[in-house]
Amino acid sequence: MHQPRQWLLVLINYTARLAAWLAFGVFFRVERRGMGNLPRVGGVLVISNHISWFDPPLLNMALRRVPHWLAMVELFQSKFTHWFFTRAGVIPIDRSQPGSGPLKEAIRRLRAGHVLVLFPEGGIHDGPRSVLGGDPEIKEGAALIALKAGVPIVPAIIEGARQSYVGRNWFFRRCAIRLTLGEPFQLPPKCDRAGAHALMRDKLLALAAEVKARPTR
Template sequence: MTLYDIGKGLFKGYFKLFNRIEVEGLENVPVSKGVLLCSNHINNLDPPLVGVACPRQVHFMAKAELFDIPVLGAAVRNVGAFPVKRGMGDKQALRSGMEILSNEGVLGLFPEGTRSKTGKLGKGLSGAGFFAVRPGVLVVPCAITGSYKPFQTVKITFGNPMDLSLLKEEKGAAKKATEVIMNEIQELLDKEAQKDLK
């Protein structure tokens, strides 16, 4: 059993104790190939929620500052996360992400780059599109809805996988791919909002 499995088990227990988790669209997560999971970001618990819900190991970009914290930094690295320096083009982080996808792993990203303070979906950064247009990569949009407050329901919905590699030859490919991804996430959020109204 890996450290990732242990961490996943602990968070699964935490969510079972404090939240009612609902997962929809799990069949949309490819069982193989490089997969880019792109989700909205509403809470610090989003990464472990995605990790618990996804049947495959998810590698996340995490802000570089976390890796400088004793014990926590080592734990974050040992569960497959890697550092990214925010506010600048971090070439090493891009290389690390590409390596995960090239090895047919799962890369988890929050394209907004930071948590939404309003709960509304913000603008996506082009870094997501950079990965999305690579050949052999399937993009799976995700929507997190509900509340992490104790004993309330939080839900994650996995959308249909997309192949955006055809955009690679277009001008501004990364930006266009990010826009497609954010539109898909927004559609998932809108569908969930409609369900709540019924």
Template structure:
């Protein structure tokens, strides 16, 4: 058993005890490159999202987290890798593409940072670059109830996975100046329109 599988099993048990609800797992492709595009309200979002799908998910995370003495090593062992925010971090892009071109699953928070209001914010077009270069499908994921999870999240954690989106499905109309921004907006809109878990 890998460290990832062990940690995932422990957290899944904890989340079940907390009464989490997961919907749309059948929308997750069983194989091939996939980008999980997840809204971001809490540091627990990657853990909850990874536990909600059957496949191994590698996350891009801000590089500051990897300088923390213990947590940095845990993140690395879980397959996460650092990204320098506010730059075009070519190392992070190359690592992301390597994961996707190897048929893996990449977890992304296209808003770029946590939403202070809980409302889903504008998505960054870098997600579309990865989608196009790797021919990965994008699965929009809406996570709720993770803010103050262990004090206020009991019975409120929900995860909904939407239908996979591909570049072929997101045809950009003529006259659009920034095509990647337009596609990113469509993906974020699909995330916003996901129903609340029942």
């Protein structure tokens, strides 16, 4: 698997961050909380709900470190997107046949001290069967990565991003998007995959409940 050169990874990241900052500044009102909960050094697994195509650029803009990603292999179909995403620190994964290669690479990067962003729902989900809806399906691969990497885990909740492009709301007014990072946590000693899966799910649901209970500005 291609290893991104650090200087190119940083260049792509900060260019994308600037573009996102300009776009979000014009079309949206972004409220960020808990950004200091992301450890400044060492491997960190960020697990986030996924409600829109805006989520990756929003997280990339907001996080105070250069993140790596797991993303669906369909994004790598053209020569340009394959070149761009591999050099932007994105690991392709086939959701129909995940295999062990992408998971091992994700674990390797976490152990090497990088930040990895993971959407454990496995794709964009809204409604009752989502994290914000209260009954999400969390993929088993997320628990395996967390167990094998042994790094701090930071839950993240995004709210409002999907509504921003429903009914062309963004064109007429600056929609509110809220991004919240929860406190980092570690899996307990001798935790198995089922325990890791349950704990990660509970942490996401607890943070989602906290965010939804917060008054909208």
